[in-house]
Amino acid sequence: MANAYINTSLPDTADRMLFAVPKKGRLYDQCLGLLNSIGIEFNRKPRHDIALVSNMPIALVFLPAADIAAYVAKGNIDLGITGLDIIRESQTENDVAELIRLGFGKCKLQVQAPAANQTLKSAEDLVGKRIVTSFINLTKQRFAQLEGVDDPEKIKTQVRFVSGSVEAACGLGLADGIVDLVESGDTMRAAGLHAIDTILDTESVLITNQHPRFPKLAQVIQQRVEGILTARKFVLCQYNIARSSLESACLITPGRKAPTVTSLEQEGWVAVSVMVEKKLIGDKMDALTELGATDILVLDIANARA
Ligand SMILES: Nc1ncnc2c1ncn2[C@@H]1O[C@H](COP(=O)(O)OP(=O)(O)OP(=O)(O)O)[C@@H](O)[C@H]1O
Ligand SMILES: O=P(O)(O)OC[C@H]1O[C@H](OP(=O)(O)OP(=O)(O)O)[C@H](O)[C@@H]1O
Ligand SMILES: [Mg+2]
Numbered sequence: 001m002a003n004a005y006i007n008t009s010l011p012d013t014a015d016r017m018l019f020a021v022p023k024k025g026r027l028y029d030q031c032l033g034l035l036n037s038i039g040i041e042f043n044r045k046p047r048h049d050i051a052l053v054s055n056m057p058i059a060l061v062f063l064p065a066a067d068i069a070a071y072v073a074k075g076n077i078d079l080g081i082t083g084l085d086i087i088r089e090s091q092t093e094n095d096v097a098e099l100i101r102l103g104f105g106k107c108k109l110q111v112q113a114p115a116a117n118q119t120l121k122s123a124e125d126l127v128g129k130r131i132v133t134s135f136i137n138l139t140k141q142r143f144a145q146l147e148g149v150d151d152p153e154k155i156k157t158q159v160r161f162v163s164g165s166v167e168a169a170c171g172l173g174l175a176d177g178i179v180d181l182v183e184s185g186d187t188m189r190a191a192g193l194h195a196i197d198t199i200l201d202t203e204s205v206l207i208t209n210q211h212p213r214f215p216k217l218a219q220v221i222q223q224r225v226e227g228i229l230t231a232r233k234f235v236l237c238q239y240n241i242a243r244s245s246l247e248s249a250c251l252i253t254p255g256r257k258a259p260t261v262t263s264l265e266q267e268g269w270v271a272v273s274v275m276v277e278k279k280l281i282g283d284k285m286d287a288l289t290e291l292g293a294t295d296i297l298v299l300d301i302a303n304a305r306a
Contacts, residue, residue, distance in 0.1 A: 011052045013059040017214040019221070020071060020080035023049060023062035027204055030104040031081050035060070037303075038224035057217065066134075068207075072096050075209050079218050085109050085181065085202040089135045096207040099222045103229060105204035107183040109135060111142070111197035114170050115189075123197035126177040130158045132169035133179035135199075142179075142199045167191035223305070230304040234275045239288055239296040243270050252287045275301070 021031045035042075042060055044051040049062045061077060066089075068082035073095035083105050087093050111131075113120035120126060127146055133139045139159045140152035147155050162169065167187050169175035181202070182188050182195060206225055212218045234256075241249045249272060250259055259274035276284050276298075285296055 011050055011059065013050065013052070016052070016057050016059040017079060017217045018061050018077045019053075019058050020061045020063045020068045020077045020082075022065035022068065022082065025065055027065055027081065027083070027105045030102075030204070034081075034102070034225065034228065037228045038221065057214075058221075066090075069096060072207050072209050075211070075213075077209075078212050078214055079206070079208050079221060081204055081206055083202050084205055085135065085138070085200055087205065087207065088200060089137050091137060095210060097210055097212075099206040099208055099218070100225055100229065102204040102206060102225070103232075105202070107181045107202055108195075108198050109138060109179060109200040109202060110182045110188075110195040111139075111177060111179050111199065112167075112170075112182070112188055112193040113177040113196050114192055115194040116192065120177065121196060125196070126157065128156045129176035130160065130174070131177050131179060132160050132162050132166055132175035134161065134163055134166055135179055136161045138199055139179040142197070167193060226306070227304045230306070231301040233278060234301055234304070235278050235281055236273065236299040236301055237276045237281065237284065237296065238271065238273045238299070239293040240264060240269055240271050241288070241291070241293045243268050245291050245293075246270055246272075248291055249288060249293060252291065253284055 021035070022028050040056065040058065041054045042051040044062070051060045053060060063071065065082050066086055068077070068080040069087045069090045069092040071077040072080045073092035081102065087096060111123045111126065113126065123142065124146055127143065131139055136159050140155055143155045143157040143159065144150070144152040147157065149155050160175070166178050166180040168191065169178050170193060171191060178193065179199065188195065206222065208218050237253060246261065253259060253272065253274045253276055255274040259272050262271045264271050281298055285298070288296055
């Protein structure tokens, strides 16, 4: 008789690199977009937290963002995407290797207090008072600094854990201040709070175990992600310029290494093709126009490799 405890609906992940991504929340959509961009193909069945990648020896594991750093640190998971805030809070920074900062999930971990309370203007004003947070370790470390205490467990400030809706704590009379993530500031302002200290600037990171089981495959993923981030950051700019102005044009658009210059059929003119940071492209086009460049084209880059 078959063993009744073997769950045959669980996929076989043996010999696959386990890659953890947040199962929901703020990072979920961006992570799925990134996986798609780097060519990872998978089919996640409803309610299933493991999905086999069809075109690479990888299994995706969908986990709460807050747990991913600890799993990677312990080696249960080989590679993962989570927030820097979570790595620091779970005190795993020495046990995971940070491969790439991903440029999304950007926010700040801030100490916040009721805006109407004139006596709470800086984090020092909350020393000895009640703080509610989901980030108890980072909060205790910050208040240990403020109190001049070596051991964060010996601070006099009372730090209490809640798992969500932290911003409600002051209004409910449960706390004098909170420590929580702030991006636009809308949540904080809607709760009548304002920031009085920043503990950490955070964003999403690709992390691996310090002793990865599949170093080659982890490196392939890292290179692909780097390619996508470069492609998102740069555009390809093409223009024609008189050869006599080429030197000045190259100063405006030096490129990542150097511009590609090809001769045009028209005597005394060249065509330039060069990568330009997206956020600078408007200024660069203005400067090139002023220099006499013509037919300036800007093209999106789908993918890149150094
Ligand atoms: N407002 C935000 N803007 C940008 N990044 C954020 C924001 N809130 C959280 N993050 C980042 O996303 C990570 C996961 O937070 P998220 O809120 O998605 O998890 P969660 O609270 O477990 O999920 P949920 O809010 O769906 O219950 C955080 O640790 C942080 O790095
Ligand atoms: O500055 P803002 O743009 O308003 O973003 C900040 C809010 O985002 C996160 O909460 P989330 O929406 O994930 O809800 P949660 O508190 O249930 O985790 C965070 O905990 C803040 O409450
Ligand atoms: Mg949240």
